[in-house]
Amino acid sequence: MWVVQVANAIDEASGFDVEDLESCNCNPTILTPESPFFPFRQPSHSFHILRPPEAPQQGGPKMSKLNSSNLELDLDRPNIEDYLATDSIQEPLGKLRLRELLDISPTLTEAVGAIVDDSFTRCFKSNPPEPWNWNVYLFPLWCLGVVVRYGILFPVRVLILTLGWIVFLSSYIPVHLLLKGHDQLRTKLERALVELICSFFVASWTGVVKYHGPRPCARPKQVFVANHTSMIDFIVLEQMTAFAVIMQKHPGWVGLLQSTILESVGCIWFNRSEAKDREIVARKLREHVEGADNNPLLIFPEGTCVNNNYTVMFKKGAFELGSTVCPIAIKYNKIFVDAFWNSRKQSFTTHLLQLMTSWAVVCDVWYLEPQNMKPGETPIEFAERVRNIISVRAGLKMVPWDGYLKYSRPSPKHRERKQQSFAESVLRRLEDR
Amino acid sequence: MGNTSSMLTQYDIEEVQEHCNNTFSQQEIVSLYQRFCQLDRNSGGFISADEFLSVPEFAVNPLSQRLFRMVDGLNFKEFVAFLSAFSSRATLQHKVEFIFKVYDSDGNGKVAFSDLLDVLRDLTGQFISEQQRELVLTHVLEEAGYKKDSLLVLSDFMKILGNTGLKMEVEVPVD
Numbered sequence: 001m002w003v004v005q006v007a008n009a010i011d012e013a014s015g016f017d018v019e020d021l022e023s024c025n026c027n028p029t030i031l032t033p034e035s036p037f038f039p040f041r042q043p044s045h046s047f048h049i050l051r052p053p054e055a056p057q058q059g060g061p062k063m064s065k066l067n068s069s070n071l072e073l074d075l076d077r078p079n080i081e082d083y084l085a086t087d088s089i090q091e092p093l094g095k096l097r098l099r100e101l102l103d104i105s106p107t108l109t110e111a112v113g114a115i116v117d118d119s120f121t122r123c124f125k126s127n128p129p130e131p132w133n134w135n136v137y138l139f140p141l142w143c144l145g146v147v148v149r150y151g152i153l154f155p156v157r158v159l160i161l162t163l164g165w166i167v168f169l170s171s172y173i174p175v176h177l178l179l180k181g182h183d184q185l186r187t188k189l190e191r192a193l194v195e196l197i198c199s200f201f202v203a204s205w206t207g208v209v210k211y212h213g214p215r216p217c218a219r220p221k222q223v224f225v226a227n228h229t230s231m232i233d234f235i236v237l238e239q240m241t242a243f244a245v246i247m248q249k250h251p252g253w254v255g256l257l258q259s260t261i262l263e264s265v266g267c268i269w270f271n272r273s274e275a276k277d278r279e280i281v282a283r284k285l286r287e288h289v290e291g292a293d294n295n296p297l298l299i300f301p302e303g304t305c306v307n308n309n310y311t312v313m314f315k316k317g318a319f320e321l322g323s324t325v326c327p328i329a330i331k332y333n334k335i336f337v338d339a340f341w342n343s344r345k346q347s348f349t350t351h352l353l354q355l356m357t358s359w360a361v362v363c364d365v366w367y368l369e370p371q372n373m374k375p376g377e378t379p380i381e382f383a384e385r386v387r388n389i390i391s392v393r394a395g396l397k398m399v400p401w402d403g404y405l406k407y408s409r410p411s412p413k414h415r416e417r418k419q420q421s422f423a424e425s426v427l428r429r430l431e432d433r
Numbered sequence: 434m435g436n437t438s439s440m441l442t443q444y445d446i447e448e449v450q451e452h453c454n455n456t457f458s459q460q461e462i463v464s465l466y467q468r469f470c471q472l473d474r475n476s477g478g479f480i481s482a483d484e485f486l487s488v489p490e491f492a493v494n495p496l497s498q499r500l501f502r503m504v505d506g507l508n509f510k511e512f513v514a515f516l517s518a519f520s521s522r523a524t525l526q527h528k529v530e531f532i533f534k535v536y537d538s539d540g541n542g543k544v545a546f547s548d549l550l551d552v553l554r555d556l557t558g559q560f561i562s563e564q565q566r567e568l569v570l571t572h573v574l575e576e577a578g579y580k581k582d583s584l585l586v587l588s589d590f591m592k593i594l595g596n597t598g599l600k601m602e603v604e605v606p607v608d
Contacts, residue, residue: 097573097576098577099594101573111494116605119490120490405489415558426569427561430572
């Protein structure tokens with residue numbers, strides 16, 4: 001059942017088109033058993049799946065009908081067939097009977113299966129913390145903990161943060177205004193100051209961040225990519241190296257910070273809802289990467305916050321710049337606090353407050369080996385390969401969905417593809433009589 | 434199992450279980466409740482169209498509109514009863530009845546040629562012409578011994594689909 005859903009999902013993902021953004025695709029290795037993705041969930045009846053409507057889809061002739069941008073789709077097909085029960089992929093032979101037309105059970109099963117559980121919603125589920133204070137002695141302990149966290153830790157942290165801001169602003173503003181002529185020095189100082197304020201931020205949540213691997217260095221023609229769980233990912237990484245990041249422009253005080261301080265590190269803005277934005281952003285990215293003294297560029301290719309148990313498909317924008325891609329994997333320890341920012345449920349301020357009233361934010365950051373696009377690899381395959389590297393390192397499961405589906409509906413192309421294959425199989429069998 | 438299970442008492446679970454004729458185990462009902470609450474984001478007590486369509490796998494299904502019409506506005510008890518046709522414990526009769534209901538959109542107990550045509554249109558979209566669809570349907574109907582203007586009832590469906598080994602099961606994930 002899940003394999004069929006996976007097959008469908010791969011199918012869906014390969015043709016995704018959200019607004020003007022181009023489709024992403026899956027690397028065929030997703031479907032091999034060794035990958036962290038497969039099997040996604042053990043079905044109770046393993047691979048003996050219900051006759052999927054995909055059965056006609058597995059046939060050869062229809063491949064030519066798909067347009068060439070789905071060439072990667074062809075690579076997926078052999079793998080799926082290896083894992084499906086053979087009887088389910090044989091196209092029903094012989095005359096078309098009433099019973100086969102009437103039997104819509106595979107399509108229904110898929111739809112209801114999606115109602116009952118689907119891999120996309122799982123990516124954005126924030127698990128509420130399990131209460132452990134149900135006991136006579138645990139409850140007072142927990143109360144004590146609450147008192148300590150809200151009454152002692154929180155004010156101390158607010159104090160630290162305020163102190164940090166005072167130090168930062170009192171150094172940043174003079175540097176910014178007075179050193180206008182001396183750009184080199186100014187940039188260096190601003191970089192150091194941004195790193196400083198980020199350290200203050202991290203201290204304000206009692207962040208315990210363990211960095212593994214060689215620290216990023218500023219070299220031209222390189223881009224850093226990381227998985228995305230919350231906006232604090234940026235702060236955690238910025239503490240160590242002053243990255244220039246590409247971010248969605250936010251409203252409110254975050255937007256103010258973005259337009260003032262982050263400008264100085266060379267950040268690039270995009271707007272998810274602008275259709276033409278993509279080309280502008282692609283151009284800006286390329287310009288930035290080519291500039292020798294720009295800060296190293298950090299991109300979150302998922303495009304949205306995911307709950308740190310899964311990774312959604314990477315957008316290929318970061319992978320077609322012709323530069324080296326350095327993957328960074330971030331994994332938060334959920335025992336202390338769930339750092340996933342569920343932007344649908346909480347504002348960033350609430351999220352920060354939640355972090356500041358928890359015990360600690362514990363996470364691991366791995367700087368992984370820089371990757372180059374292999375000869376003959378498409379940007380999409382490259383993106384998926386890097387996603388695989390990051391997911392394996394951070395222990396995340398890969399799902400074949402585009403993160404932007406959080407904000408919009410899937411394009412009707414996918415439904416049409418299903419309809420097309422079913423229609424073709426009906427017509428073909430009609431001719432067979 | 435998270436704090437949502439505490440909102441369902443044992444009485445609630447048993448009531449729901451009875452309503453769906455014991456096709457789901459109590460654990461499955463709790464899981465379904467968690468799922469229901471997860472989908473019903475605005476806590477309206479039922480899942481709206483928007484909330485259903487936010488599940489991409491559901492939205493791309495050709496029959497999603499028909500299914501949605503059947504499940505729109507259902508509260509949790511009815512939602513479980515709706516899903517019960519897909520349980521491994523459901524009888525073949527139950528499953529065929531479900532398929533019948535999908536076809537019989539006006540609920541009058543009879544499936545006409547136009548109903549069959551509607552579902553086939555949903556499944557094939559613009560990739561077959563209307564005439565071809567009618568041709569296909571007329572042909573298979575006649576071959577099975579029905580006429581174009583026959584009205585199919587549930588017993589006809591049972592006869593046609595009854596011995597095909599209908600596989601229509603969905604696994605409810607239980608934590």
